Amino acid sequence: MxxxxxxxxxxxxxxxxxxxxxxxxxxxxxxxxxxxxxxxxxxxxxxxxxxxxxxxxxxxxxxxxxxxxxxxxxxxxxxxxxxxxxxxxxxxxxxxxxxxxxxxxxxxxxxxxxxxxxxxxxxxxxxxxxxxxxxxxxxxxxxxxxxxxxxxxxxxxxxxxxxxxxxxxxxxxxxxxxxxxxxxxxxxxxxxxxxxxxxxxxxxxxxxxxxxxxxxxxxxxxxSAPRRTVIIRLLERDHHRNPQLLRELLEMPQVDHAREVAGEIHFESSGDESAACEILARLIAREYRILEFRQTKANLEDIFMTVTQGGVQ
Amino acid sequence: MNVMARLGSRLARWRDWELNPVVVKELRQAVRNWSVTGMLLLFLVLLFGTSLMFLVSQTFTSQFNQRLGAQIFQAFVVILGGASTLFIPLYVGVRLAIERQENNVDLLYISTLTPGRIIRGKFYCGAYMTLLFFSACMPFMAFTNLLRGVDLPTVFCILLVLFLVVCFAVQVGILLACLPLSKPFKVLVGLSGIGIAFVVLSSVVGLALELMRSGVGAMMAGRDFWIGFSTAVGIGFAGFLLLHFLSIALISPASANRALPLRLYLTVLWFLSGGLSFLWVRHTKDTRMLLPWAIVMGLLLFAALFVVISNHDQLSLRVRRRIPRAPVRRALAFLFFNGAAGGLAWVALLLALTFGATWWALDWSLDRARGFQSLSAADVSDFATTAAGVISYLFAYALTALLVHRRLLSGRPPRLAGVLALIIPGALAVVPNLGMFFLNRLTWDAVERLQLGNLFNLFIVRESAHQLDHLLCAGTWLMIACALNARWFVRQFQSFQPLETAVTPPAEATPTGPS
CATH class of the missing domain: 3.40.50.300 (P-loop containing nucleotide triphosphate hydrolases)
Structure with a gap:
């Protein structure tokens, strides 16, 4: 059908x-x-x-x-x-x-x-x-x-x-x-x-x-939302390394808008999934003890808010 | 598939026959409805109480040739008539009106049920309920036969007449419920319906008493009884079908070809009743027998005129796809399909044929040598002037209303044109007389003087010369209105074309989803 x-x-x-x-x-x-x-x-x-x-x-x-x-x-x-x-x-x-x-x-x-x-x-x-x-x-x-x-x-x-x-x-x-x-x-x-x-x-x-x-x-x-947001959380006792991590991330070409939010590092990546893997590999190589590394997708609600203006006929 | 083949296929599937779903639903709802149960109980109590009252009271009197059965039967007819003529149409009508008032009226129309089946289902429910009430009454009525004074043919004849009247009243109730009115207006219409039902009830009871007095059983042997009876039933059935088709048209979706069945039915009715009237004229050698046909058809077509001008100018895709391609068939379809222009042409054609044929027959029979009775020459002339005046006035009002709607109120719904066409004669009849009233000059003599433009004045002017003035006025107005509407009419006729498949363009690079 x-x-x-x-x-x-x-x-x-x-x-x-x-x-x-x-x-x-x-x-x-x-x-x-x-x-x-x-x-x-x-x-x-x-x-x-x-x-x-x-x-x-x-x-x-x-x-x-x-x-x-x-x-x-x-x-x-x-x-x-x-x-x-x-x-x-x-x-x-x-x-x-x-x-x-x-x-x-x-x-x-x-x-x-x-x-x-x-x-x-x-x-x-x-x-x-x-x-x-x-x-x-x-x-x-x-x-x-x-x-x-x-x-x-x-x-x-x-x-x-x-x-x-x-x-x-x-x-x-x-x-x-x-x-x-x-x-x-x-x-x-x-x-x-x-x-x-x-x-x-x-x-x-x-x-x-x-x-x-x-x-x-x-x-x-x-x-509608080509950029993906990635969240990194270090082990709690390593939280003092967050500023350093932020700096290092911003130096990477695929990373934009990195910021710290409630102990987590949020950054936006314009690359695809392999770019995210590469970032993760680099961070592990620099001995960051990463507890969580996850991508958040933009959902329909975000897209809806972006593309619509709330107008009616 | 032709009618015979359809009938054959239906007969072949007789084992699969099932009741109309709407009947099943309505009856299920009716049996658990307190008002139906309460009414039935009240009805039985009344019948029982009446029987008891008559029997007890008559026990103390002893008369020669006592006709207790007839007396009780009369009381039963009143009770049965009251219960069935008032309650059942009201119940069926109110239920339908509530369903149509509810927001999700569409629910009934998302299935494959046709509007015709829905209306028939509602009607059958009313008919079944009537049978229920009649069945409950039957033992009491049979009992009256044992008490002398009423014979069984009379009982059955009266019950049959009453049953047919209730069926007609149920259809009236359904039609009133289908009218696209707001709640207060529906209540108002319902109340007037109850008033009409009271009038009908009293007429039916009067007729029943007359039948009892004259003895139907004896009359049944004569041919005249059956001619009269079948004529009355035929007229009633024609009226019933008209209301039935009207109800179906009212609940049909706006995109459907609502006008087609109604205009076809009225045309067939016009043709059959006209044919019968001419046969009757030939049989009785009296051309005056055409007048009832001409007047009734005229009134129906005048009413239709106000309805057709309330039609949309633009036809829906569904209707346009059914427009025939052959020019002759397309021209015929123009008369019968939705649309104000086609409707106007259809009404004009039928009115011209009706009054033209009647006038011709009346005029033809003025020659006494032909052996036909007719009106006098002056009356024939009066008939022709009045008919032409009324038709011209009504078309002038209708065309003016269409023009006003098209030019000034084009954004408003087309039914406003019909309302305007009613307001114009109303205003022309009321405003001058209201002015005279405020100037303290309103007398009967003043009302009978010439008031050009006022349709009703045409019937009451004293001098026949004034009728000609009216005819002149109406004719001039009509010609101006025709001239102003001519372009619109031609445009409507030209645009009455079947929808080309190419009108629906292929989808532009359809962003098909997951597949």
Whole structure:
């Protein structure tokens, strides 16, 4: 399954919510969709889920156009909106069963699909509970179950982790990893960028309806934050050698901005990983007793803050 | 796939048949809803109490030819009618309105359920609930047959009529719930709906009593009863389908071709009802029989005029992809697809055909030698002047509203054009009379004097010369409005072209992610 967003544009009156964006990703991958509020993430996701129609452009789900064959495309997509399920007077089982019926599943096939989704999303213990009585985390699971009930190949999740407690977030992450293993193509938007870094293979950063960065996480990190920060910690009784170490580091050509922070030496290196190894070898040769030598990668949050300006349409 | 093939494939898969998912969901919710349970219990208590009250009170009286069954049955019809005509449409309508009011209304539309299935599901739920109430009432009604005064054909006929009326009321409730209104307006519409339901209920009860008095069983043997009955059911069914298609159009996504089913249905209805009316004229040798058809279709098309001018000028990609390429088919599609210009042309065409055909038939039958009864020559002339005046005025209002919207309010939603088209005649009717009221000159005589531009004045002016003045005014206004809108109309027609595949350009160097 290949998802291709092609020159997508959406106008609401005079407001351009999505401005000619293009990106793509494949099945088995989790693609993060990042941007400030009002950037056009939800609109794009709603277009992919066939709820909105684009003003121009198209989205192809394995060649199926969402504008030409929305009914067929709808069968390929499972959408988890940012709002949790309504229909508070229905039980969890009834809710999932209703959507299985709505997707045209019949008889035993439906019963099997509903049971499988209930088990996968770990809601088997609350099947007879009314939706209004569920916690946010449980509602999110039910919402995910609803999106999965017809076994779609593409999953579009709009802020699924919003408002969840840490345990629920970890569980959601595990579920998403399992889904990626099952070869689902997942597009997920979230403001919790550290989590996205952990679960996503690729990312799109969008602002004012335009793409600022896109690619694999590594590519984006490399492009947007080419320098790596390295942290060195000497054995505690050698901390008096920190000023000397600082001086020596600054003399090395690959090192920039060396400084001491709470007993540790932080410096930035413009070289690649072999350059870092070389620095380490030199320091050991000069008999520094190094307790810790680690690189910190720039994460999505740093990149997000660098490339976006917080503007909305 | 044609209709027969589709029907064949459905019959082949009859074992797979399942209830509409919306019905299952709605019924599951209804059985645990306290209001349904409470209403059903209250209904049973009322039936039981009424039976008991009648039986106890009648035990102390002994009359010759006592018809206790008829008396109790009348009371049961009122209770059943009240419970089903008021409660069930209200329940179905309120539930749908709440669902549509909730923020995640999209949830229903992200599955493969079509808007038609959703509306049908809501309607079937109402029909099942009606059957539930009727079933609960059935033992009590059968009991009345044992007490004399009412025969079984009458019972079944009244129940059938009542059931059909409740089904119609449920569809009205669904339509009102689908209207894109804010909560306060919906409450207002709901309250007026309840008021209408009371009127319908009293009419149905009146009809039921009349049927009981006249004895339906005896009438059923006659042909006239079945002609009248089937005509009433046919008209009711046509109205029901209109409301049904309207509801579907209202909940369809904005990108769908909402206008197509509705305009097609109205055209088919126009054609069938017109054909039947002409047959009826031929049968009765009376061309006046065309007038009900012309007036009803005219009213429907006038209402449609205000709706079509509320359409977007720009067609969605989904609609444009379905525009036929062949010029003739494309021109036909222009009339039936979304869009204000096509809608205006469609309404104009049907109105011209309706009133043109009626006027021609009335005029043709003025010659007594043809053996047809008709209006007098003066009445035919009056009909033609009034119809032309009304049509000209309404189109003038509509085109003016479109022009104002396009020139001054282009950033606002297109439904504003429809609202403007309603405000213009309202203002022209109210403002001059309000002015006269404040100048203390408002008299009935003044209202009946010529007020050019005021559509309603056309019906009450005393002198026929004033009608001609109105016609002249409306015609001039219409011509000016047509001239000012002509470029827009031509542009709309020219841009009604199928979407070329090349319009969606290939993706620019797509930065494909991990693959």
């Amino acid at each position: 290949k998802i291709q967003v092609r020159n997508l544009r959406k106008e609401f009156g005079r407001t351009v919510a999505v401005d000619n964006i293009s990106f793509g990703f494949d099945s088995g991958h989790v693609f993060g969709f990042v941007g400030p509020n009002g950037a056009g993430k939800t609109t794009t996701m709603r277009i992919i889920a066939t709820i909105e129609e684009p003003t121009a452009g198209d989205v192809l789900l394995n060649g199926v156009s969402i504008t030409e064959e929305p009914e067929l495309a709808r069968k390929l997509v499972g959408y988890v909106p940012d709002l949790l399920p309504a229909h508070g007077d229905m039980t969890v089982h009834e809710y999932l069963d209703f959507f299985a019926r709505a997707y045209g599943m019949r008889g035993r096939r439906r019963a099997r699909a509903v049971a499988a989704v209930e088990e996968f999303t770990h809601v088997t213990g609350i099947l007879d509970k009314h939706l209004k009585a569920l916690s946010k985390g449980m509602k999110q699971r039910v919402s995910l179950g609803r999106a999965l009930v017809h076994d779609p190949e593409v999953l579009v999740l709009d802020e699924p982790a919003a408002g969840l407690d840490p345990r629920a977030r970890v569980e959601l992450r595990e579920l998403l990893n399992l889904l990626a293993e099952r070869k689902k193509a997942i597009l997920i938007s979230s403001h919790i960028l550290t989590e996205l870094t952990e679960i996503c293979n690729g990312v799109v950063i969008i602002e004012r309806g335009r793409i600022l960065e896109t690619g694999t996480i590594e590519e984006v990190l490399k492009k």
